[in-house]
Amino acid sequence: MRFLILSDLHSNLQALEAVVEHAAGAYDQVLCLGDVVGYCADPNPVTDWIRQHAAAIVRGNHDRACTGDAVIECFSGPAQFAALWTYGALNPENREWLQELPQGPVAIGDFFLVHGSPKDEDDYLLNKCDAAEVSRHMPGAICFFGHTHVQGGFAMRRGRTWLIPHPKPKESHHTHQLEPDTSYLLNPGSAGQPRDGDPRAAYAIFEMESKVITFCRAPYDVATAQDRIRKAKLPYFLADRLSVGR
Ligand code: ZN
Numbered sequence: 001m002r003f004l005i006l007s008d009l010h011s012n013l014q015a016l017e018a019v020v021e022h023a024a025g026a027y028d029q030v031l032c033l034g035d036v037v038g039y040c041a042d043p044n045p046v047t048d049w050i051r052q053h054a055a056a057i058v059r060g061n062h063d064r065a066c067t068g069d070a071v072i073e074c075f076s077g078p079a080q081f082a083a084l085w086t087y088g089a090l091n092p093e094n095r096e097w098l099q100e101l102p103q104g105p106v107a108i109g110d111f112f113l114v115h116g117s118p119k120d121e122d123d124y125l126l127n128k129c130d131a132a133e134v135s136r137h138m139p140g141a142i143c144f145f146g147h148t149h150v151q152g153g154f155a156m157r158r159g160r161t162w163l164i165p166h167p168k169p170k171e172s173h174h175t176h177q178l179e180p181d182t183s184y185l186l187n188p189g190s191a192g193q194p195r196d197g198d199p200r201a202a203y204a205i206f207e208m209e210s211k212v213i214t215f216c217r218a219p220y221d222v223a224t225a226q227d228r229i230r231k232a233k234l235p236y237f238l239a240d241r242l243s244v245g246r
Contacts, residue, residue, distance in 0.1 A: 034060025151189025
């Protein structure tokens with residue numbers, strides 16, 4: 001079974017469409033690590049697609065904030081503005097569907113999905129220290145996470161932690177064979193608002209039986225996504241950052 005693993009789409013329809021085309025034929029099922037909405041200007045079409053295609057999903061902090069949860073109080077100004085805008089833009093069916101998304105960890109075969117970390121859905125796993133800290137909370141050997149918008153992740157074995165790299169700017173794929181006796185925290189990266197210096201939409205393909213993960217980057221129509229954000233009168237900062245992937 002091959003899974004297309006998506007995270008942090010953030011209402012970016014142009015990025016989602018590019019990922020679907022880029023990954024065509026490479027997967028059997030879709031999994032989502034949350035933050036379907038927030039930031040960009042197309043919450044309904046992106047939510048419609050995920051509702052129709054995702055076999056499993058966990059909720060993200062923006063899915064909560066954009067549907068009335070008090071977590072919005074912890075957001076920065078532009079994120080808060082976008083969450084309130086999204087609340088108003090979502091149709092009632094999509095809003096209700098997002099409100100009812102499950103909190104992780106969600107088990108899929110022998111691996112797990114979370115938004116932030118296995119310990120806390122709102123935690124950011126940004127560095128090796130953060131990863132080592134949650135190693136004792138791992139529900140299993142392989143856990144997929146999002147939230148940081150940084151593709152790659154961490155491997156841990158016998159007290160040692162190391163980084164798993166994502167594709168370099170001139171590469172579109174980077175494949176790793178996962179090893180036995182090793183724990184993995186794997187981040188497919190953000191499709192809709194990457195923050196690892198590469199503006200291309202990020203995703204991952206995971207082959208469950210062979211334990212092979214491929215991190216992928218798909219170029220997309222950034223200018224149209226930016227135009228949609230500006231036309232919706234969302235903060236221009238949210239458009240500008242898509243050009244640089246920060
Ligand atoms: Zn996010």
